[in-house]
Amino acid sequence: MSRHLQANISDEQKNEILYQMAELALSESASLISSQGHSKVKFTVDSIGLKSKQGLDSLFNPQKPDMLAVCHRVDGVCSGHIVFLLEEQSALVFTKEVLNEGDQMQEMSEMEEEALTEIGNIIINNFLGNYAQILDESVSTVIPTLKRRHYIQLVDELSNEPDDKEFYIVKFSLEIATHSFCAFILWFDHFCQLGSSETEQQKMTTLKD
């Protein structure tokens, strides 16, 4: 398809692009983390789509609402927040497996939290890096931070949009050793608007081609 095709792309097309970007980013991240950690990890994209705050209960488990989130503030053209998060207990088990920590502690130490932050950083950086490269957008991030929040609270904190405003969410599975977890990438603010400008639309069309 040429550049000069219709600039408007649908949400489905956006999803498709994001899906591929996510797959690529997660695949690269898995390789890097596997080489650095003690166990082989595998990330598989399950779904990608738009969600609003109201739809969070259907996405997450209200019985286990406490999440650990590696938060990246994105500056530049694409500003906003992009977050890698998963349930706190899953994060504990996942991190200890990656680090091959055999202890029975039910909380992560500071250094383990730092490692999880790095893992999130690797994933997000790959994601953003691919995005910036493909769409020729400039992004910059600051050093990520680790937050421990209820998912609704987290969304409230990171999203500047009204409650009914949607945000992109990538749901993917983490597999390590005999464990399998559900993890998410939430992208607030900018990416929702992805494709709203003509330039972006063109780029996305090109991508699609």
Place this chain on the structure above:
Amino acid sequence: MQNMLQQFDSLTRDAMLFDAIDSGLIVLNQKGEVVVWNKWMIQHSFIDSEKALKQTFLMLFPDMSKRLQMAVSDALSQHLSSIISARLELSVLPLYQNEESFQLDKRIPHSLTVTPVQMQQQHWCLIQVKDATRRENMEIALKRTVLEIDTMVSKSKEQEFQLQTILNNTLDSIVILNRLGRISGFYSSAQKMFGYSEYELLGKPLSVLFPSPFNRSFEMLINEAKDDEPFSVFEQAKSLKSNGEIFHSDIAINSIFEGEDMQFIITIKDITERQIAQDALYREKEQAQVTLSSIADGVITTDIIGQINFINPAALKLTGYKHEELINKRIDRVITIQSDNNLFPVFQCIESGQQVDSISGDVLISKSGSQLVIHQVASPIHNQLGDIIGAVMIFRDVSKSHRLASRLSWQASHDELTQLFNRREFENQLERFIDSARNESSQHCLCYMDLDKFKVVNDTCGHAAGDELLRQLADIFRTKIRGADTLSRLGGDEFAIILNKCGLGPAVNIAEEIRATIEDFRFGWDDQSFQVGISIGLVLIDIDSPDQEEVFKAADSACYAAKEAGRNRVHIYSPDDTEISQRRGESRWMVRIQNALDQDRFQLNYQPIIGISEGSADSIHYEILLRMLSEDGELIPPGAFMSSAERYLLMPKIDIWVIENLFCWLSQHGDYNSSDIFAINLSGQSLADESLLYRIKQLFNEYSIPAKRISFEITETAAISNLSQAQVFIAELKQLGCKFALDDFGSGLSSFAYLKSLPVDYLKIDGAFVKDMVDDPIDRAMVESIHNIGSVLKLKTIAEFVENAEILSALKEVGVDFAQGYGIARPKPLPTDGSKLF
């Protein structure tokens, strides 16, 4: 210049700031070259700034990890920040704590942040390095502590679980009380024992579990327990179940401290079974004690070294000692027993592990020196493991029965009148001498002696005179023989001497001396003087002698020959004597008896046997007695011919003659309405004669005699000698309705066991015991004993030789059923004139 100074000042200030930071600071320009390398980096990388600056970061660290490369690249090209943790990839850069670490290449753990920065409108990159050593150490310490705590908690949980398991599964009940004495813990074992659940009892007082007064006692103890002093009590008490059942229990109460709080653990053990066992044991012990104290046998127990540890009253009485004189003393040092055994039976049984039964005849010497004949049995005592721990000796005084046995034994072998050996013993002795002659090639002589003119004295002066004469002659014979010789009275006026190790020559001399002495002897009675003589037959016993019967026959023949030759002489046996005897048909008595049978020269006499006990008072029996009539019509008592009749196997003929003639008399004179019973004597030879049995049955039929009116008397000796035939004989005639009596009972020395195998109806107590029972307690004891045996076996007892009213009275006291003797009625001939018998 000022600009340069300003710039220099700014740079210096920046450098001072960078060096002040306690972490590594690296700034890379757009090209990746190091533009800032702070003091921390110098100190920990051992790369000075001169070397570091102007180098690219990659050149400085050619072995840099891919992650760091990416992070730097992301920061410079894509302005992405990165964090590289100290844990995910260890020691990204070669940084060291000190020189020593550097030498050993022991890197410090560190984390990095890589941040894009805008500098001079270029994209630079700031790398901050943080030493993670302290954090790591703290983490290790924390994890170690957590592990230790986990281990402790785990162990504690395990211990608690184990304790809980123990408390819930112990057979004893565990109850916890708080300081106030209220139940605060009630484990499964207690729940099972008492039948309560835990929640039912929590907070409850002890009275729920223990009835009064035990609960009050425990509560008082608990209340009085001091907080700072350990408390421990052990008691037996009664406990109370939920269903009201009370049981015996062992109770232990101990204080425990949980923190500063004092609590009490009560352990309850149900001892019901133990109590039952103890009670049973006590009862058994009591029973044993009472039994041992009551029995007449002496019982002494010892330990394994023979030390006495128990004596019963009977043993004290028999030994004559006091308890303290025997207890804990060695048995062989305090008790004296004369025995053929060298070793005390107690030691013998301990050594062998078997029961030791002493031969009767051991003599216990009591403290006073009196001698008791005892029968003793020693048995080992074992413990539960089977080890011998001592012995028990049981003994009884058998002096009386020993004396009795000796007396019976003497009576069985001696003639009561003359105190000489009787016929039976003579035959035994003769057998021994014949064996001795064969085995030792020795010689003995048998003198068969028959008095001459004895009948004159008997007939003239009576039996008493005849008996006295025999006694005096016996005394004379005793003076003529040596100690090793055997002197016997064979019966009637016949005597025999076996001269030990004596040839014919000396035997003739002795016999001749006897003859001469008798010839010179004068017997005085009732102012009359009588001269008697003696005919003696001599036979040599040597290696060639035949059996005892033949030797006896030979002596008898020799004596007969002496008689034939004119009496008052000694005749040495020669084969001709037997021939003569045989030519004359048989020996004299055999001929006489046979003739008497043929000529019916026997006379039936009767002697009443009256009932003297309650159940027998209406009964009268009559014993049939036989007299022989000589050719001259003189009465010959059975003692004179019976032994010969037996010797020449004529008893069956005599017995059948008696039966047939009695039946004939009964058929002619007997009262068929009468219930009187006639008792007929049967010999042992008759018992063994099957044809006789058949003949007797025939006679019952021929004369139509009711069998129930006839009783047969057989001697104890005859019955035992022919036991199986006797059993058949008795069974056959009892089937007809006859009764049987065992005659002369008590003198035969046979076991009472045989008595059970003979289906008799009466026991005739040997007259030898009856006639002296008033004066001799042993004889009375024998009569009582025989009567008791008879009673147990449901036999009636008949006492013979009842010579006077005193004896009769004594018999009535004993309970004997019937009495017979001169004191009741003398024997008389059966009447033929129809007169009443009694």
